[in-house]
Amino acid sequence: MAKTERVKSIPVEFKLLAPKAKKVSIAGTFNNWNTSASVAQKDTKGNWQVKLSLKPGRYEYKFVVDGNWMNDPKSSSSVYNSFGSQNSLIEIK
Numbered sequence: 001m002a003k004t005e006r007v008k009s010i011p012v013e014f015k016l017l018a019p020k021a022k023k024v025s026i027a028g029t030f031n032n033w034n035t036s037a038s039v040a041q042k043d044t045k046g047n048w049q050v051k052l053s054l055k056p057g058r059y060e061y062k063f064v065v066d067g068n069w070m071n072d073p074k075s076s077s078s079v080y081n082s083f084g085s086q087n088s089l090i091e092i093k
Contacts, residue, residue: 026062038052
């Protein structure tokens with residue numbers, strides 16, 4: 001009987017500078033686009049961050065800033081979505 005190898009999750013940190021924001025979360029294919037599943041925490045400089053454990057793969061995501069969807073300005077990759085806009089893309093290896 002073959003031993004199945006467990007795929008390890010990788011800790012990933014998402015950051016967004018939004019000093020005037022009141023609430024920031026991240027939604028994507030890793031949490032079924034749930035805007036309340038991954039809420040970011042704000043530091044004293046206005047940086048919002050959230051840490052997630054993701055398995056290797058490609059994930060589409062967006063930040064949700066005070067109810068407004070926005071792409072990650074630090075992401076170098078994006079893909080078109082069914083709404084005619086783009087989603088940020090991250091690949092975990």
